[in-house]
Amino acid sequence: MxxxxxxxxxxxxxxxxxxxxxxxxxxxxxxxxxxxxxxxxxxxxxxxxxxxxxxxxxxxxxxxxxxxxxxxxxxxxxxxxxxxxxxxxxxxxxxxxxxxxxxxxxxxxxxxxxxxxxxxxxxxxxxxxxxxxxxxxxxxxxxxxxxxxxxxxxxxxxxxxxxxxxxxxxxxxxxxxxxxxxxxxxxxxxxxxxxxxxxxxxxxxxxxSSFDRPNIRYRLVEKTDAKKQLLRFIQDEHEGEAGIVYCQSRKKVEELAEWLSAQDIPALPYHAGMPAAQRQQHQDRFLREEGLVMTATIAFGMGIDKPDVRFVAHLDLPKNIEGYYQETGRAGRDGGAADAWMAYGLSDVVNQRRMIDESPAADEYKQVMRGKLDALLTLAEAADCRRVRLLAYFGEQAGPCGNCDNCLQPPATWDATDAARKVLSCVYRVQQHSGISFGAGHILDILRGKTTDKVTQFGHENLSTFGIGADLGEVQWRGVLRQLIALGALEIDAEAFNTLRLAGPARAILKGEETLFMRVSEKAPAGGRTRRSTGGTGSGTARKADHEAGLDADGLRRYQALKAWRAEVAREHNLPAYVIFQNATLAAVAQDDPRDLDALASIPGMGEKKLAAYGDEVLRVSASA
Structure with a gap:
């Protein structure tokens, strides 16, 4: 034995x-x-x-x-x-x-x-x-x-x-x-x-295991001015807290870090094109300092164990749900409340499609990657619970979470069947008229009746679909295009300069065999019926992100003193602070206020070696706070 x-x-x-x-x-x-x-x-x-x-x-x-x-x-x-x-x-x-x-x-x-x-x-x-x-x-x-x-x-x-x-x-x-x-x-x-x-x-x-991370709140917003949207998000909800912001390009990563720093939000860039020593320095600072924001490409993040990352933001659409889930999962590792925030737009969809189609990979690989991207687009455009759809992708069933953006503030939806048919008809008429396909911007110009040089060059002002969408603004039409792409009714042809073409589901929509309700992009479009989607309850009240919740004034004072002591020990050992003790352990000490080593030994995260190495000092710092 x-x-x-x-x-x-x-x-x-x-x-x-x-x-x-x-x-x-x-x-x-x-x-x-x-x-x-x-x-x-x-x-x-x-x-x-x-x-x-x-x-x-x-x-x-x-x-x-x-x-x-x-x-x-x-x-x-x-x-x-x-x-x-x-x-x-x-x-x-x-x-x-x-x-x-x-x-x-x-x-x-x-x-x-x-x-x-x-x-x-x-x-x-x-x-x-x-x-x-x-x-x-x-x-x-x-x-x-x-x-x-x-x-x-x-x-x-x-x-x-x-x-x-x-x-x-x-x-x-x-x-x-x-x-x-x-x-x-x-x-x-x-x-x-x-x-x-x-x-x-x-x-x-x-x-x-269950893929659910109930402490993470998922929020996806339409991209208008992404930098300013991100700034409002950080200032309103995560000022002074650690976070990661993912961007697609190295240039964007560096520009964003510089811009955030100019807005008094301490930020560092990270991408594979930086010298290895600088990457290491930035990563070490992020792990060891509090309140830093890392702007990064996907080169950053695998194995990042920092437990107190309070938000992960995406300024560009990821490639697939696995990548999105892996990246957002770097928030709230300590179990505390955290946010997964993303701004995306039609250009993101076009760029991701183009990268797949232009890659030298085999057709089988491209087809799988298109399917994965479609699943992410469906998640982004959904009007029901984000978590239900996210977990369903991994084969897990769940009920509405009550903690994502769609559950907390169910988006208005509108009957977009007629608008969808107008878009699809326009794409069809343009290709029939000119023998070639055109991109989203040109299609929208025709729908809205804008007489541009390109429209007149090809004689598209004479099409029956010219001006039939003047009742909607560009934001609404772009929302319709995105959602038709997510549904698979429109495809992006990267080999033909990112032009639009009809795909399988378009036929049933054009024939009036399907009714499409879409989420409202900015405001309810004129002439469309609106309704509220179902999918959970909840309120948007602010959440206490750290483990300070539940601590009284004395407990909070002990907690802050213990964190300051931990920071000194971590610097001496050249380790991230959470390796010494995680926030949850320090909060438990601050809450219980143990007076001897036996009582301290019962605190979760206080193993034998740490008790022997730090126990007396933890008791001293806690008692003197």
């Missing part, structure tokens, strides 16, 4: 300081600790790292050796190893940031059996030298577990495909006796199938 010190539950309490597992964690940990393979889908902030860290500790204590953790980012390795050291767990990484002597010292610790976890990137793992080291460890029976983090990177259907992950199938082929756990926060059914196939996980047990 094994000693209780290697039981997963004892490790959870003694090392990590948590009183109980969450969700599927215990099932996963027990299965993997016992030597089973697993595929784990768990949302960002759901506690994925514990699912391999606890088995790693348990199996190392049973004499089974080291756990190899496949991690894609140097910064992520550094912070995770630092966090394990704070817990008293021997861990290390091997990556290009180390000197030759530093790498050799890690290899010596590995050979001496002193490491519980070793973090490495897939590129290094696939080298002959590294595989030779694994062969030697395996021959001694000292390879305990392979943990493949960010497993969606193995799939061509995922949102962050990395070819180097494909070679990880050799771990199973070469070391079939060593259990494996693959983990990701986002993967639809197609991506899951690809992960299983590529990593040879057909026999692995699948653990799929």
């Amino acid at each position: 094994s000693d209780t010190s290697d039981s997963p539950f004892s490790i959870l309490q003694d090392v990590f300081g948590y009183p109980q597992f969450r969700g599927l964690q215990q099932e996963i940990v027990d299965h993997v600790s016992g030597g089973g393979d697993a595929l784990v889908l768990m949302p960002t902030g759901g506690g994925k790292s514990l699912c391999y860290q606890i088995p790693a500790i348990a199996r190392q204590r049973r004499g089974m050796g080291v756990t190899l953790v496949v991690s894609p980012l140097i910064a992520l390795m550094h912070d995770q190893v630092g966090a394990l050291h704070e817990l008293g767990v021997e861990a290390a990484f091997l990556n290009s940031s180390q000197t030759l002597d530093e790498a050799r010292e890690v290899e010596n610790k590995l050979w001496r059996g002193e490491l519980t976890c070793l973090y490495a990137a897939p590129e290094r793992i696939n080298t002959p030298r590294f595989l030779e080291q694994l062969d030697r460890l395996n021959a001694r029976g000292k390879l305990a577990l392979f943990a493949i983090d960010e497993a969606h990177c193995v799939s061509q259907w995922g949102h962050d495909f990395r070819p180097e992950y494909r070679a990880l199938a050799m771990l199973h082929e070469r070391y079939g006796n060593v259990p494996r756990i693959a983990l990701t926060a986002t993967a639809d059914a197609l991506t899951r199938e690809d992960i299983i196939e590529r990593l040879k996980l057909q026999e692995a047990r699948q653990f799929i």
Whole structure:
């Protein structure tokens, strides 16, 4: 019978300081600790790292050796190893940031059996030298577990495909006796199938947690003046709080960071075109300082463990729901209230379609990517609960959440059947008349009866559809176009300069076989019937974002004092503050006001090592506040 010190539950309490597992964690940990393979889908902030860290500790204590953790980012390795050291767990990484002597010292610790976890990137793992080291460890029976983090990177259907992950199938082929756990926060059914196939996980047990993040409020708005819309959002709801703003281009990232800073909102840019040292500096500042806003391309974010990001904003439409969900999931990892805010417009739709159509990828890939983009457009244009649609994409059923923009303020909808038929008729008449297709702007000019040079050049003022849409403004018409594209009734032909053409569902609409209700873009259009969509209740009252909610004046004073002390300790250790203690732990100390180490030991997040290292100081700071 094994000693209780290697039981997963004892490790959870003694090392990590948590009183109980969450969700599927215990099932996963027990299965993997016992030597089973697993595929784990768990949302960002759901506690994925514990699912391999606890088995790693348990199996190392049973004499089974080291756990190899496949991690894609140097910064992520550094912070995770630092966090394990704070817990008293021997861990290390091997990556290009180390000197030759530093790498050799890690290899010596590995050979001496002193490491519980070793973090490495897939590129290094696939080298002959590294595989030779694994062969030697395996021959001694000292390879305990392979943990493949960010497993969606193995799939061509995922949102962050990395070819180097494909070679990880050799771990199973070469070391079939060593259990494996693959983990990701986002993967639809197609991506899951690809992960299983590529990593040879057909026999692995699948653990799929709920994708719901109820603390995140989803809000999607029509883009008018995106920068000013973003500024109002931050100033009104998140002033002084940490956030991430995603943009599509590097230029836009840099311009936005500069502009926000000029508006007294501290902001830093991050994109792949920056020097590596500058990227690292900006990321370190974001992780370690409070209240910074990072403007970034999708190059930033994977593995960002900062728990107190209070908002994630998108100024451009992402490529698909997986990417959107992964990026928005970086908000509110601590369980506190957070916002996922996005501004999008017709130009975003056109740009994303163009990038898919112009890519050198195979037609099968393009078709899948178009379908994923269509799903995101449908989410954006929906008048019902955002969360219901988001979860349905991942195969999960849910009722209205009462906490998204559509639930809190149900948008007015209008009978857009006639307007849709006008747009589709115009597209058809123009192509029939000229033999070529035209873009959205020209179609709208014809509908609204604008006699531009281009209209007269092609004689389109003589079409029967010229001026039939004069009753609607450009904003409304652009909304109709977006929603027809989302429905698949209109397609964008990138090879013909982003022109519009009719698609399958257009026929039924033109024949009057379908009635279309669309969300009102800005104001109810003249002549259209309006109604309120259903989909949940709730109010738009302000939410307390941090863990200060529920603290009285004395508790708040203790909480602020503890955060200031933590910041000093974090600077001394060169670690993000949340690695020392998370806000939830400090808030619990401030709330309970423990007076001795025994009472402090009962606070969630206060493991044995942290109690020994910091317990007396925490009590001192709390008592003197």
